[in-house]
Amino acid sequence: MAINSIWVFAQGTGGVPTTGTLELLTKARSLTSNVTAFVGGDGASLAAALGEYGATKVYATGDLGGKLPGPAVSAAMKAVIDGGDSPSVIFFPQNYEGRDIVARLSVKLDRTVLTNNIDLADSADGVVATTPIFGGNTLVTTAFTGSGPHLVTFRPKSFAAESAGGAAAQVVAASVPDTGAAGAAKVLSVHVEESSGPKLDEADVVVSGGRGLGESGKYGLVEDLAKLLKGAPGASRAIVDAGWVPYSYQVGQTGKVVKPNVYIAAGISGATQHMVGMKGSKNIIAINKDKEAPIFGVADLGIVGDVHKVLPQLIDLLKSRG
Amino acid sequence: MNIVVCVKQIPDPATPGALDGSTNALKREGKLILDESDGYGVEMALQLAAANGGGDVSIVSMAPNGEVSGMRTALAMGAAKGVLVSDPSLAGSDALTTAKVLAAAIKKMGSADLIIAATESSDGYTGTVPEQLAEVMGLPSVTFAKKVEITGSTLKADRQTESGYDEVECPLPAVISVTAGVVEPRYPSFKGIMAAKSKPIDTVTAGDLGVTATGWAGAGQKVVQVAQAEARKAGEIVEDDGNAFNKIVAYLENLKVI
Numbered sequence: 001m002a003i004n005s006i007w008v009f010a011q012g013t014g015g016v017p018t019t020g021t022l023e024l025l026t027k028a029r030s031l032t033s034n035v036t037a038f039v040g041g042d043g044a045s046l047a048a049a050l051g052e053y054g055a056t057k058v059y060a061t062g063d064l065g066g067k068l069p070g071p072a073v074s075a076a077m078k079a080v081i082d083g084g085d086s087p088s089v090i091f092f093p094q095n096y097e098g099r100d101i102v103a104r105l106s107v108k109l110d111r112t113v114l115t116n117n118i119d120l121a122d123s124a125d126g127v128v129a130t131t132p133i134f135g136g137n138t139l140v141t142t143a144f145t146g147s148g149p150h151l152v153t154f155r156p157k158s159f160a161a162e163s164a165g166g167a168a169a170q171v172v173a174a175s176v177p178d179t180g181a182a183g184a185a186k187v188l189s190v191h192v193e194e195s196s197g198p199k200l201d202e203a204d205v206v207v208s209g210g211r212g213l214g215e216s217g218k219y220g221l222v223e224d225l226a227k228l229l230k231g232a233p234g235a236s237r238a239i240v241d242a243g244w245v246p247y248s249y250q251v252g253q254t255g256k257v258v259k260p261n262v263y264i265a266a267g268i269s270g271a272t273q274h275m276v277g278m279k280g281s282k283n284i285i286a287i288n289k290d291k292e293a294p295i296f297g298v299a300d301l302g303i304v305g306d307v308h309k310v311l312p313q314l315i316d317l318l319k320s321r322g
Numbered sequence: 323m324n325i326v327v328c329v330k331q332i333p334d335p336a337t338p339g340a341l342d343g344s345t346n347a348l349k350r351e352g353k354l355i356l357d358e359s360d361g362y363g364v365e366m367a368l369q370l371a372a373a374n375g376g377g378d379v380s381i382v383s384m385a386p387n388g389e390v391s392g393m394r395t396a397l398a399m400g401a402a403k404g405v406l407v408s409d410p411s412l413a414g415s416d417a418l419t420t421a422k423v424l425a426a427a428i429k430k431m432g433s434a435d436l437i438i439a440a441t442e443s444s445d446g447y448t449g450t451v452p453e454q455l456a457e458v459m460g461l462p463s464v465t466f467a468k469k470v471e472i473t474g475s476t477l478k479a480d481r482q483t484e485s486g487y488d489e490v491e492c493p494l495p496a497v498i499s500v501t502a503g504v505v506e507p508r509y510p511s512f513k514g515i516m517a518a519k520s521k522p523i524d525t526v527t528a529g530d531l532g533v534t535a536t537g538w539a540g541a542g543q544k545v546v547q548v549a550q551a552e553a554r555k556a557g558e559i560v561e562d563d564g565n566a567f568n569k570i571v572a573y574l575e576n577l578k579v580i
Contacts, residue, residue, distance in 0.1 A: 016414040068481075068490065094449075096483055100465055103453030110541065112416045112542035115448045125546045132551060134339050140346070141547035155528075186493035188478075193486035205579060229579060237558055241503035247468070247482055253447060254502075262579055264570075272335075273444075279554070283577060285570055291559070298554050301573050305562025313567040318580065 003088040003122045005034035007100055007149075008055065009073070012322070015045040019202070020093040022053045022161035028091055029164060031122060035089065040064060040073035043171040053161065059174040065077030067176070070100030071183035072123035076174045077101070078108045081149065089120070089127060089242050092153040102151050105181075114142055114150045118158040134272065136279050153208030156201065156257045157280065193248055197233050198248065204290040205231030206260045208278070209239060212267020212288055212307055214243035221311040222266055234258065234267045243284060252277035267307040285310070323377035325367040326428050327401065327438040328455070329360040332383050333393030335444055345538075347414055350443055354385065355391035359400035359440035361507030362500050364396045367438050369427070369505060374472050377435075378402045384420060384426050386413040388441060390523050396516035398510030405431055409527040414538035417446075421454035425529035428459070436477070437497045441466055452499035463497040464490050467505055 006028040021037070023232045028035045036057040037043075037050040043060025050058055061076045067211040077090070090105070092098035094116060106113045123145040129152050143182055144150040200206065207229065209222035219239070226233040234256070235249040251258055253276040262279035267276060270286070270293055278284070279298055286299035286311050296302040303310055331354035333339065340349045352558060367379040369562045381396045381404040386409045387406035407427050415423070436450055437459075442449035456463035467490075475494045482501060492498075510518070529534045560566055574580045 015363060068462075068464075068467070071457075074457075077521070088441060096466055096481075099449055100453050100463075103450035104457045106418050106450065107421070107454050108458035110418070112418055113450050115417075115449070127575060128546060132470045136551055138341070138372050138552075139339075139547075139551050141546055141549070143544050143546045144542065146542040147543050153484045163576065180460065181493075182347065182457060182460050184464055185464055185490055185496070188489045188491050189489050190483075191480075191486045227572070237502065243503060247501065247503075248486070254441065262577060283573075284554075284557070296557075296559055299559070300554075300557035301569065302557055302559035303562055303569065305566050308516060309564075310562060310570075314570055317571060321580070 003031050004128060005032070005036065005087045006032055007036045009092045009101060010037035010039050010046065010050055010088065010303045011056070011093070011097065012046045012049070014047060015049065017046055017049050019161060020095070020156050020203055023157065023159045023212045024093065025053040025055055026093045026161050027120070027159040031120070032290070037169060038073070038077060038174070040069045045193040047139050047171050048168040052163050054164045054166055055169040058169045058171045060171055061174055061176050064176070066187045067179070067183055068100065068185050068187065069097045070104050070180040072176045073101045074104035074108060075179050076176045077185070079104055079177050081173050083108070086149055086158055088148045089150045089152060094153045096155055100152055106151050109149065111146065111149065111151055112144070113153065114144070115153045117154050120152060123144070130275070135229065136276055142253050157259050197227065198230070200232045200234055200251070201256045201258050203232035203260055205229040205262045206234050206251070206258050206281070207231055207235065207264045207266065208234035209266050210236035210268030211238045212269070213239070214308070216242070219244055220309065221307070221315065224315050225248060228315060229264045231260070236274045238270070266311060268295055269293045270298070323374040323435050324369055324433060325377065325379045325436045325438060326431060326434040327363045327367045327379065327381045327383050328451070329364065329383050329396055329411070329439065330357045330443045331355065331383055331389050332357045332443060332445040333527050338439050341548060344412060346483055346548055347391055350386065354389045354392050356395040357440065359442070359444055359559050360396070362502055362504055363438040363440055364399050364401060365505045368400045370436065370470065370472055371383060380404060381433055382431065384412060384423050386410060388525065391549040393523055394518045395510065395520045398527070399508055403521055404523040406525045407522055407528060407531065408525055409529070409536070411528055411537045414541055415536050416541040416543060417448040417450045417538045418454055418462055421451050421458050421534050422535065423531065423533050424455055424491040425450070425458040426533050427526065430526070430531060435494045437495070439497070439499045441499045443503055452497055456497035458495070459514065461497050463509070464492050465499040466497045467500050470498060470500070470504070477535065492509065493508055532539055
């Protein structure tokens with residue numbers, strides 16, 4: 001089946017689309033010239049930027065008024081599809097809102113969802129999506145067998161965002177129908193956990209700590225080193241689960257996917273869960289006591305040693321150099 | 323307060339995963355264990371039930387081969403009973419079919435005030451089943467819930483977001499998915515393990531539940547290729563002799579990071 005049109009679930013704030021949205025638009029326009037962005041919120045403020053990256057039309061629900069995006073946006077999408085505009089494929093980012101909306105929509109349309117993908121193609125087998133499994137060692141390509149719209153989610157940073165120099169997209173209202181009991185959850189308040197320094201998934205250098213640090217008080221070493229390298233501190237799931245640092249620090253399958261120039265893993269053994277989130281880094285430095293740790297399998301420079309010795313030495317030297 | 327926890331029994335993550343050569347599905351032979359992520363849901367269910375006047379915590383699971391050892395772990399923690407949907411026709415089911423099967427099983431179990439699941443399984447990690455389940459059942463949902471409280475028939479939860487968290491209010495009945503680390507799952511006591519052996523697990527088929535088009539036939543997807551990813555080139559591994567930090571400094575200088 002050929003791809004005739006693609007929708008991209010688009011996110012953004014203050015007139016600025018997220019990087020993930022721009023990545024998906026860039027990929028979508030390489031497959032078809034008929035690319036539409038679908039916004040759960042205000043579309044007018046994003047129309048110029050979404051158009052620049054390849055969207056010719058923007059469906060927008062307008063303010064959701066505290067409704068969760070899952071039921072609301074999926075219902076709005078279903079209404080447009082029922083109205084006759086049915087895309088071949090709908091792209092979603094693999095994140096909180098993307099997952100909720102695609103899941104609800106899959107039930108409404110009775111279509112399967114392929115998640116965690118890093119690529120999509122229009123091939124002799126039909127529309128095929130590629131997902132890495134076993135920590136990225138194996139790539140599985142899966143074809144959609146039924147009819148569209150095909151629902152697919154992509155991991156962050158699967159594609160590089162590039163401007164197409166397009167004109168502002170035309171905004172079309174896509175109102176949210178009554179979602180009944182399914183839409184009864186309401187957002188009471190929004191809390192932003194501010195962190196200083198560069199964002200984890202945008203930083204040029206990421207320093208992450210794991211269980212090998214021994215105790216939560218030692219995480220300061222990771223933060224100090226990250227600061228000296230003008231980078232962001234990250235964490236393995238083990239120490240997030242243990243409550244040493246907030247969830248927003250987590251690098252991995254269920255956390256953030258990072259692809260910095262330099263990734264330093266301190267006291268992290270390299271569970272599949274973690275590797276999925278950092279294997280794409282350009283340069284990887286690992287410090288771990290256990291020389292059999294899987295993290296050394298992906299490290300460009302591996303130090304078999306004690307993080308409690310190596311990190312303070314490194315920090316002291318960098319401090320002395322100013 | 324009746325709470326149902328959806329649990330998955332998975333191959334032990336400590337052993338390397340493999341795909342079946344003929345179906346390209348994850349191999350699930352041998353003993354399956356309770357997905358570690360599900361321990362948080364079971365614990366939260368036990369705590370919420372206790373804090374809201376008691377009531378039953380039940381578990382529901384779907385597995386192709388009659389496996390119950392992972393469910394026994396949840397029963398040993400304190401859940402009262404379980405329903406296992408086991409049917410050879412379920413092999414190869416996608417997330418949507420899984421959600422339909424679980425929804426039918428939960429309906430058959432009676433009226434649930436709250437349904438709890440993990441955010442995603444540790445083997446397939448599709449991550450859509452809880453929200454699909456909510457949609458199939460026509461219920462509201464709060465996914466990625468970190469902190470959960472119930473007052474009367476209203477649930478309040480902190481829901482994880484990209485930039486922090488949202489405080490969300492939701493009427494019951496509802497579906498929630500809980501992140502790891504929300505509560506500390508209890509270790510089953512010896513008494514609990516012994517008691518779990520005689521707790522009821524009702525085994526039903528997809529047909530019993532009236533769900534059709536399961537397994538490969540219902541999946542709407544087909545694996546067409548499995549390939550090895552390009553491996554990273556092996557790097558330099560050095561034992562720290564007290565000066566290894568200089569290696570790191572030289573490496574960073576070479577990249578002009580410092």
